[in-house]
Structures are given as structure tokens and as C-alpha cells.
Amino acid sequence: MIKVLHILGKESAGGAEIMALNFQKGFSKNIHAEYLVFCPKTNTLVNKHAMHDNIKLHLFPDFKILNYIQIYIKLKELFRNVNYDIIHLHSPVLGFICLKAAKKTGVRARILHYHSSAKSEHASKLLRNTILYHAGASYATHFIACSKKASIAAPRNANIKIIYNGIDCEKYKYNHTSRIVIRKKLGYENKIIIGHVGRLSFPKNQTFLLDIFEEIYHIQNNCILFIIGDGPLQKHLKTYIKGKAYEKNVIFWGNSNHIPELLSIMDVFVMTSFYEGLPLSVLEAQSSGLPCILSSHITKEVSVLNTNCFISLKKETAIWANVILKKVVMNEINRNHSYLDMIEKGFDITHSSRTLEEYYQEIIGG
Numbered sequence: 001m002i003k004v005l006h007i008l009g010k011e012s013a014g015g016a017e018i019m020a021l022n023f024q025k026g027f028s029k030n031i032h033a034e035y036l037v038f039c040p041k042t043n044t045l046v047n048k049h050a051m052h053d054n055i056k057l058h059l060f061p062d063f064k065i066l067n068y069i070q071i072y073i074k075l076k077e078l079f080r081n082v083n084y085d086i087i088h089l090h091s092p093v094l095g096f097i098c099l100k101a102a103k104k105t106g107v108r109a110r111i112l113h114y115h116s117s118a119k120s121e122h123a124s125k126l127l128r129n130t131i132l133y134h135a136g137a138s139y140a141t142h143f144i145a146c147s148k149k150a151s152i153a154a155p156r157n158a159n160i161k162i163i164y165n166g167i168d169c170e171k172y173k174y175n176h177t178s179r180i181v182i183r184k185k186l187g188y189e190n191k192i193i194i195g196h197v198g199r200l201s202f203p204k205n206q207t208f209l210l211d212i213f214e215e216i217y218h219i220q221n222n223c224i225l226f227i228i229g230d231g232p233l234q235k236h237l238k239t240y241i242k243g244k245a246y247e248k249n250v251i252f253w254g255n256s257n258h259i260p261e262l263l264s265i266m267d268v269f270v271m272t273s274f275y276e277g278l279p280l281s282v283l284e285a286q287s288s289g290l291p292c293i294l295s296s297h298i299t300k301e302v303s304v305l306n307t308n309c310f311i312s313l314k315k316e317t318a319i320w321a322n323v324i325l326k327k328v329v330m331n332e333i334n335r336n337h338s339y340l341d342m343i344e345k346g347f348d349i350t351h352s353s354r355t356l357e358e359y360y361q362e363i364i365g366g
Helices: 015-026 045-052 065-082 092-104 123-137 176-186 206-219 234-241 259-265 280-287 317-330 335-344 349-365
Strands: 002-007 031-037 057-059 086-089 109-114 142-145 160-162 192-197 223-228 250-254 268-271 292-295 309-311
Touching (some): 002 349, 015 031, 086 349, 109 349, 176 259, 192 259, 206 223, 206 234, 206 317, 234 250, 259 280, 268 280, 268 317, 280 335, 292 317, 309 317
Parallel strands (some): 002 086, 031 057, 223 250, 268 292, 292 309
16 A cells, blocks of 8 residues: 655645545545645635545644744654655645655655646745745655646656646536526526636736626626635725626625536636646536636646637737627537546546556556
């Protein structure tokens, strides 16, 4: 049996954290996986996911430079006591402490996993994070990226294994009954619903999404913008649309455990991100048969359905609006079978987990 510790970094329940937890679902009994997060709270989404799937989760204090020594000692104690075969780090910025502790305690395989092509959400932290990325990489023995685009954050000469993110495709398949029932309950039977799922944060560029929707509203005012997710910019985004004509047509739904049902009520999915690795929400939307209108900054590796479209963020909001509305009118795809296309293309979590498990075996056997 191979003992693996996945280190998630700080708790945010974003795509990287959820993806790391999802790997557990497809592992065979030959893999014993545990998880570590730098957040002592027990009521977080990551904690709830771990409890639901009966996953061993180690809760460490929030990482701050002032408690560096304390955390470094705790990490070494854990690594010595459990004797892991592999440390799999999903937060490259923490490599300088996590992978260093792993190396010092004799953990032979130390993986650094890149889930995004960018090194920081904030320009002010870019230089700091670049230094930390470089320092952490020096302690890694192996490198993984969720896409070719995400791999640009890795060291230039690193031998990188590309393992695409995966989801439970069947879970997100289109449900016509849910669509009818929920739309009727919300009073949206005859509305065009434009959907977005993502953390409300700078990289997702949701202010631009709201600008696009304002343009759409002027053309077609029976549209609803459904934003699912939570995050630090929620208050800013609500303030941004306050008093505008379309304010009541924007729904901030918050986090939800009913993403498959909510995707079924949507007509089109839009993501305007500045950068991504391989966004899970786009995989989920495609499994539900939604045409996806995506920023050209998002890797084309994520696109499976031929109804998808990539647009530059430099294009005017009017161009985005017209493309989105045309996709709603022209979408003739059979949404019932889209999840099968996703499985066939290798984006099911079972395939991703199997690929990762084979890589673990290669590492340990090598």
C-alpha cells in the first residue's frame, strides 16, 4: 500500500482543493490517502467534504511567517510518525516549508502540483510568490500540472506530468425534470438564464461579467444572471450593480450543494477569468450540455463540446453579449448525452484518479 499525504494549503474550497479531495474517490485500495489543510476551523467546506467521504484530514494552524518554526516542527513530527511514501503538495507557494520538511524527514517522493498558470492573484505579491515558487520547487522530486497552460508556472526545465482535472460526469448530467420544477419554483419559466459558477475573487473577473450582462439586459431584458459561489469580492460586486436597471436580474446564489440541478436550469455558461488552470466548473457545465462562452485566457484544453466559444477580454462587451445570446438561440445540442462525451474524452474523475495512481506506482517503483 502506498501512503500519500495531500497538502491543500489554506482553506478556500476552490477548484484545486475540491479536485485534490475528488482524487480519493477513484483510488484503489492500494492507495491510502490523507489530507492536510492550514486552517484549524472544523466548519469549513473542505472539512465537510472530508467528513462526507470519510477522509482523514489533518488541521494545522493558519500559516504565517511568525509561526513558521512551529509549523515546520509539526510537519516533521507528522511525517516521521506516519512515514508517508509520497507528499503531494497542491499549493506551490508553500513548497519551501512543506517539501523542505518532507525532504528533511526522508520522504523520498515529493510532488509539486500546479493548478493555475498564475503565481498570484495580486500584482503586489507576484515577486514574493515567484521567489517562493522557486524555493519550493528546489525540494520537489516530481511535478504535475492540471493542464499544459498551468505547467508554465513550473520550473522551465522540469519534467512535468500532465494530469487533467476530472469530475463525476454522470453526477452533472442534464436533468429536464429539475429544470422544469426549479424554474417554475423561482418564477423563471420563460427567462433566459445565463450561468456562472466560481469563487468571487479577482482572477474570475466577475466585474466584467456584470458589464457584459448589462449589455445583454439592454438587448433582452428577460434574462437572468445566476452567479453561484462565494468569496472576498461578494460585497464589492453587489455594490457595483446597486441602483442599476438590471440589479434585480442578477442572482447571487452563494455556495450550493445542488450544482447539477442549478446547471440544468441554465441556458448558457459564461466565464470571464483572467487566468485558470483547468476549471472544474467548465467541465461540470459541459457535462450538463451547456454551451460555454469563455475568456481566451482559459486553456482550450478544457473545451470538449463544439458549442463552446472563446473570446478575448479585449473585445467589447457588446460582442460578448451578442455571442452569448446567439448561443442560447442556436443551441441544438442534445444535453442528455453530453456527460457521455466528457467521459469519452477522459474528464471523468475515475480516469484522472487512475492516471494519478499509476503515476504514484511509477514513482515508488522507480
